[in-house]
Amino acid sequence: MNAPPHSDRGPRRFGWPQRVFSQVLLMQLAIITGVTVLVTGLFLAPLSAQLDDEAMRRALAIAQSTAAQPGIAEDLRTTEPSALGPVQSAAERIRRSTGAEYVVVMDRRGVRWSHPEADRIGEVVSTDPGDALRGQEVMEIDSGTLGRSARGKVPLRDTSGSSEVVGAVSVGIEYDSVRARLLGAIPGLLAYAGTALAVGALAAYLISRRLQRQTHDLAFSDISALLTEREAMLHSIREGVVALDGTGRIRLLNDEAQRLLGLGPEAAGRPLEEVLDAGRTVDVLAGRVVGDDLLAVQGSRVLLANRMETDDGGAVVTLRDRTELEHLGRELDSTTGLIDALRAQDHEHANRLHTLLGLLELEMHEDAMEFVTEVVGVHRATAEQVTEKVRDPLLAALLVGKATVAAERGVSLRLAPGTLLPDRVVDPRGLVTVVGNLVDNATDAAAGSQDARIEVGLRAEGRTVELRVRDSGPGIAPEQHASIFTEGWSTKDVPAHGKRGLGLPLVRRLAERQGGSVTVSAADGGGAVFTVVLPEALGTASPTTGGER
Numbered sequence: 001m002n003a004p005p006h007s008d009r010g011p012r013r014f015g016w017p018q019r020v021f022s023q024v025l026l027m028q029l030a031i032i033t034g035v036t037v038l039v040t041g042l043f044l045a046p047l048s049a050q051l052d053d054e055a056m057r058r059a060l061a062i063a064q065s066t067a068a069q070p071g072i073a074e075d076l077r078t079t080e081p082s083a084l085g086p087v088q089s090a091a092e093r094i095r096r097s098t099g100a101e102y103v104v105v106m107d108r109r110g111v112r113w114s115h116p117e118a119d120r121i122g123e124v125v126s127t128d129p130g131d132a133l134r135g136q137e138v139m140e141i142d143s144g145t146l147g148r149s150a151r152g153k154v155p156l157r158d159t160s161g162s163s164e165v166v167g168a169v170s171v172g173i174e175y176d177s178v179r180a181r182l183l184g185a186i187p188g189l190l191a192y193a194g195t196a197l198a199v200g201a202l203a204a205y206l207i208s209r210r211l212q213r214q215t216h217d218l219a220f221s222d223i224s225a226l227l228t229e230r231e232a233m234l235h236s237i238r239e240g241v242v243a244l245d246g247t248g249r250i251r252l253l254n255d256e257a258q259r260l261l262g263l264g265p266e267a268a269g270r271p272l273e274e275v276l277d278a279g280r281t282v283d284v285l286a287g288r289v290v291g292d293d294l295l296a297v298q299g300s301r302v303l304l305a306n307r308m309e310t311d312d313g314g315a316v317v318t319l320r321d322r323t324e325l326e327h328l329g330r331e332l333d334s335t336t337g338l339i340d341a342l343r344a345q346d347h348e349h350a351n352r353l354h355t356l357l358g359l360l361e362l363e364m365h366e367d368a369m370e371f372v373t374e375v376v377g378v379h380r381a382t383a384e385q386v387t388e389k390v391r392d393p394l395l396a397a398l399l400v401g402k403a404t405v406a407a408e409r410g411v412s413l414r415l416a417p418g419t420l421l422p423d424r425v426v427d428p429r430g431l432v433t434v435v436g437n438l439v440d441n442a443t444d445a446a447a448g449s450q451d452a453r454i455e456v457g458l459r460a461e462g463r464t465v466e467l468r469v470r471d472s473g474p475g476i477a478p479e480q481h482a483s484i485f486t487e488g489w490s491t492k493d494v495p496a497h498g499k500r501g502l503g504l505p506l507v508r509r510l511a512e513r514q515g516g517s518v519t520v521s522a523a524d525g526g527g528a529v530f531t532v533v534l535p536e537a538l539g540t541a542s543p544t545t546g547g548e549r
Helices: 020-067 072-078 086-098 175-214 220-236 255-261 280-286 323-361 365-389 393-408 428-446 503-513
Strands: 102-107 138-144 147-157 165-174 240-244 250-253 294-298 301-309 315-321 412-415 453-461 464-471 517-522 528-534
Touching: 020 086, 020 102, 020 138, 020 147, 020 165, 020 175, 072 086, 072 102, 072 147, 072 165, 086 102, 147 175, 240 255, 240 280, 250 255, 255 315, 280 294, 280 301, 294 503, 323 365, 365 393, 365 412, 393 412, 393 428, 393 453, 428 453, 428 464, 428 503, 428 528, 503 517, 503 528
Parallel strands: 412 453
Antiparallel strands: 102 165, 138 147, 147 165, 240 250, 240 315, 294 301, 301 315, 453 464, 464 528, 517 528
16 A cells, blocks of 8 residues: 655645654654753752752851850950950951851840941941840841841850850851852753753654654654555455454454454454454464465354464454355355266166166066156155154255265265154254265265265254264274364365365354254264264244144
């Protein structure tokens, strides 16, 4: 099937690309870029908070160590605030050694006793020191006379033993330095993000290239059109199509396959062994039987299957219904046999006419009458015997015809003692198929043997029918008793119209469909005996007739 025209043929238009490869690549790149930006942002947000927290804790630690310095609390109580005072000298020494922006010592009124700008000593601080003066430690980001900073404030207690809060220490870390650390981390972070983005873009490109090869560089519209055409073709063709994956699960089956296999749409997605009974049909579909034009029997249908493997380990199986063709072939075989029988009868009839003519010319009229009576009586006796014991007209006609054909091949067909079948057969055509196949096989087996004969027994018990067909042929080896019911197995030459090995499997399927069984055993004196038991073959007996006529 030719692919539909590519959707990008014709005038070039700018915009969203149509090919699957291009669309998937762009979407993957957009997703990767978005995720990278998001992850970078999510990383920067806690990093900024972490740097702020580190700066505030550092300021608090410097303030704590300053408040713990011996003599500062005493100097605060005994001296005046001055640019040359001992408090200012100690605070500036600590500021320079720690790199803090400021170290401010204040009394309980909030008056500064130290400041980096000496002219501000003696002024009240610009931010509220209330929490620190009440004995609490404070960490915050705030703005003051020196700008925005990370701050730590601690109470300054009297070291003489009373632990009275006599003031507070406030230390600030320049916020620009914190921001500089954050900005300094961004280039490295962006480098990592860029590397991750490049690796993701390369992976997206490689995946898209693989997708391009697998989709044959088609556009989404082309794929949609192909799927629509596939669905239309699969469900319109008169061949069954079953697609399987590498594990033996059914991917799809079209309407004809559902009809031939007796399945519904719900079978898709399930293993073959789960939806079909074990047997040759499953073996053919699963690839355990290889070859072309493989025969299988599903229910009452004869199927012709061909299997083709796919690149992903699955397979596509096509099924054709050969039921009608097989019936026609069997009818052709029967017709050919009947023609041969009629040809032989024609010769025999000519011989009988010549004999009768000779008797009349010799004026042996009584002998002529006896000869005609004997010839007619033999055929009439056979027909009357069959119709008396086999009350179903279709089956009786079949046995009479089979007896004639068998006789012309030198085989005697007779009914077994005790044969009696009432006219209450539920499925006469099914029983005719079973009897016809078994008698045909028996005739082929017995033909040419010494004292060639076939014995057909039909016995009814309640609603159950037991059929026995015995022949005088060479018999069947015990190790072949199971394989003879397998589709395609046969000891005969292949006929001109097709294949053999379908009769006995069809007999078994028809018997099992009615809840019955078919078995084979060796006959006393040679030959084979086929026994078919059909539990529900007869209808309920009529109360007025008692089931008999």
